[in-house]
Amino acid sequence: QKEVEQNSGPLSVPEGAIASLNCTYSDRVSQSFFWYRQYSGKSPELIMSIYSNGDKEDGRFTAQLNKASQYVSLLIRDSQPSDSATYLCAVIKAAGNKLTFGGGTRVLVKP
Amino acid sequence: DAGVIQSPRHEVTEMGQEVTLRCKPISGHNSLFWYRQTMMRGLELLIYFNNNVPIDDSGMPEDRFSAKMPNASFSTLKIQPSEPRDSAVYFCASSFPTKSGGGNIYEQYFGPGTRLTVT
Numbered sequence: 001q002k003e004v005e006q007n008s009g010p011l012s013v014p015e016g017a018i019a020s021l022n023c024t025y026s027d028r029v030s031q032s033f034f035w036y037r038q039y040s041g042k043s044p045e046l047i048m049s050i051y052s053n054g055d056k057e058d059g060r061f062t063a064q065l066n067k068a069s070q071y072v073s074l075l076i077r078d079s080q081p082s083d084s085a086t087y088l089c090a091v092i093k094a095a096g097n098k099l100t101f102g103g104g105t106r107v108l109v110k111p
Numbered sequence: 112d113a114g115v116i117q118s119p120r121h122e123v124t125e126m127g128q129e130v131t132l133r134c135k136p137i138s139g140h141n142s143l144f145w146y147r148q149t150m151m152r153g154l155e156l157l158i159y160f161n162n163n164v165p166i167d168d169s170g171m172p173e174d175r176f177s178a179k180m181p182n183a184s185f186s187t188l189k190i191q192p193s194e195p196r197d198s199a200v201y202f203c204a205s206s207f208p209t210k211s212g213g214g215n216i217y218e219q220y221f222g223p224g225t226r227l228t229v230t
Contacts, residue, residue, distance in 0.1 A: 032216055043202055043221040044154070051216060088154065097142055097206060097217035098167060101154045 004102035019076040023089030032092040115222030129191040136205030146202040
């Protein structure tokens with residue numbers, strides 16, 4: 001079992017709809033969770049971080065964390081073609097500041 | 112503020128040659144990370160430093176790879192000798208701890224990457 005797992009996609013979403021991305025992690029002591037967006041040929045860009053159970057909203061993005069079930073999700077509301085990218089889930093375990101990344105989910109928003 | 116700076120942005124070299132990648136972290140950040148990204152293996156952590164000291168180099172593929180951080184504003188990743196399978200995009204990232212609740216949180220920021228092609 002991989003430490004951080006994501007569906008590779010592609011996740012095809014019509015413009016204006018909600019894109020829902022999921023990520024599961026194996027280490028129960030993980031404490032910090034991040035979502036990065038990576039456009040083709042570019043570097044990962046941090047878009048959300050979450051540390052406590054529940055929801056965290058930032059603009060059109062909402063991160064959801066459920067530590068008991070060991071999953072973290074990202075919702076993108078009112079999806080735009082410019083949201084088409086690969087979204088990487090990353091986790092820091094309790095000790096240290098080392099990120100472990102999932103394989104990423106490719107999102108395609110169709111006009 | 113300037114972000115993480117990497118050079119060169121592109122490097123094409125022949126097998127057997129030495130390659131040196133450079134990174135300048137964001138000013139004030141005390142942790143620096145080197146990653147490699149390929150289609151097959153995704154984003155892999157090679158090594159990271161805290162306060163210029165290597166903490167975890169378990170991701171370094173083999174002895175051909177070495178990394179240094181002589182001061183807080185500069186790091187290098189060297190491959191000697193290079194091989195075609197080293198072809199990848201190499202990213203540098205930096206972070207610093209901020210307080211949240213009862214502990215520290217570390218948000219990492221990536222540089223633009225160096226695309227390495229070894230022929």
